Amino acid sequence: MKVTVVGAGAVGASCAEYIAIKNFASEVVLVDIKENFAEGKAMDLMQTASLNGFDTKITGSTNDYSKTAGSDIAVITSGIPRKPGMTREELIGINAGIVKEVSSNLIKHSPEVTIIVVSNPMDTMTYLVHKTTGLPKNKIIGMGGALDSARFKYRLSEALGAPASDVDGMVIGGHSDTGMVPLTRLATRNSVPVSEFISEERLSQVAEDTKVGGATLTKMLGTSAWYAPGAAVSGLVQAIACDQKKIFPCSTLLDGEYGLSDLCIGVPVVLGKDGIEKIVEIDLSDAEKAKLQESAEGVKKTNGLLEL
Ligand code: PYR
DSSP, X not given: OEEEEEOOSHHHHHHHHXXXXXXXXXXXXXXXXXXXXXXXXXXXXXXXXXXXXXXXXXXXXXXXXGGGTTOSEEEEOOSOOOOTTOOGGGGHHHHHHHHHHHHHHHHHHOTTOEEEEOSSSHHHHHHHHHHHHOOOGGGEEEOSHHHHHHHHHHHHHHHHTSOGXXXXXXXXXXXXXXXXXXXXXXXXXXXXXXXXXXXHHHHHXXXXXXXXXXXXXXXXXXXXXXXXXXXXXHHHXXXXXXXOOEEEEEEEEEESGGGOEEEEEEEEEEEETTEEEEEOXXXXXXHHHHHHHHHHHHHHHHHTTSOO
C-alpha cells in the first residue's frame, strides 16, 4: 500500500504521521514545492519510527511526481490555508489552479489512484477534480465530514460531560461555516439519544460551535488546524487501504441522491478498497432536508466561480 500526500505543511505532515503510526501502509511519499521541505519532514518523521514503533517508509520529494508512481491512494492538502477572518471559499482563486495541476501530475504517474481532497474550499475542489481528471467517481473523495463529525463529537462530549468515545454523531452538508448540517437528532451517547441528557437549547449551541469549529481554531492559531484534519484523513486512508467498509460522511459527486445532482457535498458513504463503495441515503427530517438543500445551494454558488 503506497500513499502519497501532496503538501508537506502541517496538515499533510500530521496526516503522514498518523498513517505511519497506524502502521498499515508500506510507504508514504510526501511531496512539496518548497525545496527540501518534504524531504526534511520525511526524515524527521522517520526518526520517530523506532520511538513510535512503525515500519512505514516515509520519503520526501520536491515536486518530483515520478517518486509517487504506483500510489494506491493520494491525499491533496496543497494550497493556501485560511487566515483568521477568512472563509474557506475565499481560497478558491489560488487553490483551484494548484489542485488541478497536482491531480493531473498524480494521475500521470498513478492512473489507478484514489484521490482524497483536503484543500479548501474542499467540496468545490473535489468537484474540480471530477471535472478535470476523468477518474471514476468512486475514486474521488472529499475530506470534510469526518473532521466536522469529530468536532461535533468533541462538542457533544463537552456538553454531556462524557468521553468522546462514548458519543456518536454525524455532520453532513458542505464543509463550510454555514453549510455544515450536524445531525443532532441522530446523535447518541452509547445508543441513547443525546436529547435524553441535554436540552434542545444546549444541543443547538453544540451544533453552532461545531459549524465554526475550524474558524474558532484559525482565530486561536493564526492559521487553520492540523491535528484533527490529519487524523480524519488518516481514518479515510485506512478504511480504503484495509477495505474496512466503514461509514464516513465524505464529499462525493451526487447524481440524484438526496434529491441533489451535479455537485460534491458531504453525505454518508461506505469506504472500502474501491473507494466510495456506496452512498448511504438516510431518512432525513424535513428540516434536515431543507438545511442540506440550502447547503447545496451554497456549494453550487462556489462551484460557479470555477473556470471550467
Ligand atoms: C478545517 O480545519 O476545518 C479545515 O478545513 C482544514
